[in-house]
Amino acid sequence: MTTDILKVRNLKQYFPIKGGILGRKVNDVKAVDDISFEVKEGETLSIVGESGCGKSTTGRAILRLDEPTEGEVDFQGQDLLALSKKDMRRKRKDLQIIFQDPYASINPRQTVRQILSEAMEIQDVLPKDKREARIKELMKTVGLGEHQIDRFPHEFSGGQRQRIGIARALSVDPKMIICDESVSALDVSIQAQVLNLLKKLQRDYNLTYLFISHDLGVVRHISDRVLVMYLGKIVEIADKKSLFDNPKHPYTKTLLSAIPVPDPTKKKEQIVLKGDVPSPIDPPTGCRFHTRCPFATDKCVEEDPELRNNDSLMQDGHRAACHYIEEIESGEMKPNY
Amino acid sequence: MDNLKDNDTKTIIKVDDLQTSFFTHKGEVKAVDGVHFDVPAGKTLGIVGESGSGKSITALSIMRLIEAPGRVKGGSITFNGEDLLAKSEAEMRRIRGNKISMIFQEPMTSLNPVYTIGDQIAESYQIHQGLSKKQALEKALGMLELVGIPSPKARLKAYPHELSGGMRQRAMIAIALACNPELLIADEPTTALDVTIQAQILGLVNDLQKDLGMSMLLITHDLGVVAETCDYVAVMYAGKIVEYADVNTLFANPKHPYTVGLLKSLPRHDIDQEELEVIRGMVPRPDDLPNGCRFAPRCPFAREMCVERLPDLEDQGDGNQVRCWIHTDQWDGPEVNVRDDYGYSESTQS
Structure with a gap:
């Protein structure tokens, strides 16, 4: 019934590190290292992870804001990586992005009218004489007043600026929007307003979201499915409920337990990891989490685990990249802190 | 639960009617406007609020680090019985980093490279x-x-x-704790960190606090961090404390509409929520504050009296202090249960 609007296959994004007197390439930052996933039409898939896990790089690679090193990005049946630059620009009409920082992603010298009409102009979405009315309608949709149409970004608050960013993305009637930490810079009360707006727009326009965030509270609220990344790899992917109620990868469990709960009566068992995230330049061999994982064995050091499902333990579509899902679940393997 | 008024708890720092303003060409901006609180010895007080609530300026005022055009305009800050506002700059230098230390949000900009x-x-x-x-x-x-x-x-x-x-x-x-301070002021100490690292740092600070017996003033916007680390909480809004309670009371029984709104608008990772409640509108500009209750323009319960007159921070008899007309005898509206009745009648999207 539901079709995949976006299919990502074996996507790799390496950034070269140049060094030496000749400026030769000495190594790569393996920001995204061979990941594959699908996004279904009309759903919200979230990518979560800590800084440097490759979640934003994935979003940018899909849009070809940075040219990916390798892989396939199939959007509505078309391989985006095979398109010419010109065709790609045209394709971005259907695939839009909203950035984290509304201060940095909007031209400070343009009024709201100019910002929104420029987007429509480039993508040629409406005849000129109809744009004015459309701009006013868009502003209303995102909760801005018509009287603000000739104001500059600095005359708006952070939350309102993010609404301008949303209006700009909507102005070209996209099918899918990549939200890259789109509510992270906002205060809680404003964040809730913007989240509710995004949900409403999704219902009204049947939008698909790829929602990139580090905030698991926000992710639980907005997503249908969740994908967890660690050091350029997918470690777990599942329906929201399955992931939050039944996490299987030790990293996902740690991540969930590390978030402070706004309820002092809930004294939870907290798993505190030792050490920092290793460098993506020379990522650990085998399972990339083995340097911090309390269950790691020699096998984890040597063999890179595949994403897999165990249907007796996990719901359909829930996959985790760990060698020892069963042993950890049964209690046969004990954590070694 | 220890009550703050408990006589055998020693107070390490007492802030009384603190007023800090910035004098700009547009006029006076009241960043902190009549803030009272005290931190009992060995305990942690959390000051929570959104951007522009005045929480960081409160911390900087205690450290006497407010720079022109800002100035501490009034009130007193008593640390171990001594008035910090009466100290000379040389005396303050002997206190900073010694008796009172501070850690900031962004370690890269506060360490010397x-x-x-x-x-x-x-x-x-x-x-x-x-x-x-x-x-x-x-x-x-x-x-x-x-x-x-x-x-x-x-x-x-x-x-x-x-x-x-x-x-x-x-x-x-390590730098902040080097001289074994009696009070540590932590201004958003984990905001720039990833959650797994945040858990490490909060655990460390909690352990060290117990071992060294110091008091702490934690400034944060994160209600989760407050719930996990603080003994008492002051909620600030537009330069004023709107609610003060011990941490269990505050989360179990919040009384101020702003506190309730804040808790309801927070997306949680541990429970399912269909639609988030919101706080309509936005924080007032500090150079254009409402005359009455500062939350009145956004409050779903606001009445004429709220717009006209500013309520006091009043003791509720259960350790809670709330600045809201609803919780006074003077309330002239229908009876409300702030927690159950919170919400706006019409569409909340705009």
């Missing part, structure tokens, strides 16, 4: 305790061990850029 971590910790001992460089470095090594930095000997000679964000924050904590 051209000195080694060891030098920066040792500096505290040299200045405040008159130790020689060699003795100071030895003590610095001990501090690095205490805050759990791996291979501390090597790290003494490291520069800030050679450390990760979490390590830098540990180094900051």
Whole structure:
């Protein structure tokens, strides 16, 4: 019934590190290292992870804001990586992005009218004489007043600026929007307003979201499915409920337990990891989490685990990249802190 | 639960009617406007609020780090019985980093990039305790061990850029705790860190606080961090404290509509929520504050009296203090249960 609007296959994004007197390439930052996933039409898939896990790089690679090193990005049946630059620009009409920082992603010298009409102009979405009315309608949709149409970004608050960013993305009637930490810079009360707006727009326009965030509270609220990344790899992917109620990868469990709960009566068992995230330049061999994982064995050091499902333990579509899902679940393997 | 009014708890710092303003060409901006609180010895008080609520300015006022065009305009800050506002700059320098220390959100901008971590910790001992460089470095090594930095000997000679964000924050904590302060002010200490690192740092700060018996003032916007680390909480809005309670009371029985709204608008990772409640509108500009209750323009319960008159922060008899007309005898509206009735009647989208 539901079709995949976006299919990502074996996507790799390496950034070269140049060094030496000749400026030769000495190594790569393996920001995204061979990941594959699908996004279904009309759903919200979230990518979560800590800084440097490759979640934003994935979003940018899909849009070809940075040219990916390798892989396939199939959007509505078309391989985006095979398109010419010109065709790609045209394709971005259907695939839009909203950035984290509304201060940095909007031209400070343009009024709201100019910002929104420029987007429509480039993508040629409406005849000129109809744009004015459309701009006013868009502003209303995102909760801005018509009287603000000739104001500059600095005359708006952070939350309102993010609404301008949303209006700009909507102005070209996209099918899918990549939200890259789109509510992270906002205060809680404003964040809730913007989240509710995004949900409403999704219902009204049947939008698909790829929602990139580090905030698991926000992710639980907005997503249908969740994908967890660690050091350029997918470690777990599942329906929201399955992931939050039944996490299987030790990293996902740690991540969930590390978030402070706004309820002092809930004294939870907290798993505190030792050490920092290793460098993506020379990522650990085998399972990339083995340097911090309390269950790691020699096998984890040597063999890179595949994403897999165990249907007796996990719901359909829930996959985790760990060698020892069963042993950890049964209690046969004990954590070694 | 200890009550704040408990007589045998010693108060380490008492802030009374603190007013800090910035005098700009547009006029006076009241960033902190009549804030009262005290921190009992060995306890943690959390000050929570959104951007522009005045929480960081409160912390900087205590440290006397407000720079022109800002000025502490009135009130008193009593630390161990002494009025900090009456101290000379030289006296303040002896207190800062010694009796009262502060850690900031962004360790990279508060550490000096051209000195080694060891030098920066040792500096505290040299200045405040008159130790020689060699003795100071030895003590610095001990501090690095205490805050759990791996291979501390090597790290003494490291520069800030050679450390990760979490390590830098540990180094900051080492500097702040070097002279065994009685009060630690932590301004958003984990906001710039990833959650797994945040858990490490909060655990470390909690353990050190217990071991060293210091008091803490934690400034944060994160209600989760408050719930996990604080004993008492003050909620600030537009320069004023709107609610004050011990942490269990505040989360179990919040009374101010702003506190309730804040808790309801927070997306949680541990429970399912269909639609988030919102707080309509936005924080008033500090140079254009409402005359009455500052939350009135956004409050779903606001009546004429709220718009006209500012309520006091009043004791509720259960350890809670709330600045809201609903919880006074003077309330002239229908009976409301702030928690159950919170919400706006019409569409909340705009």
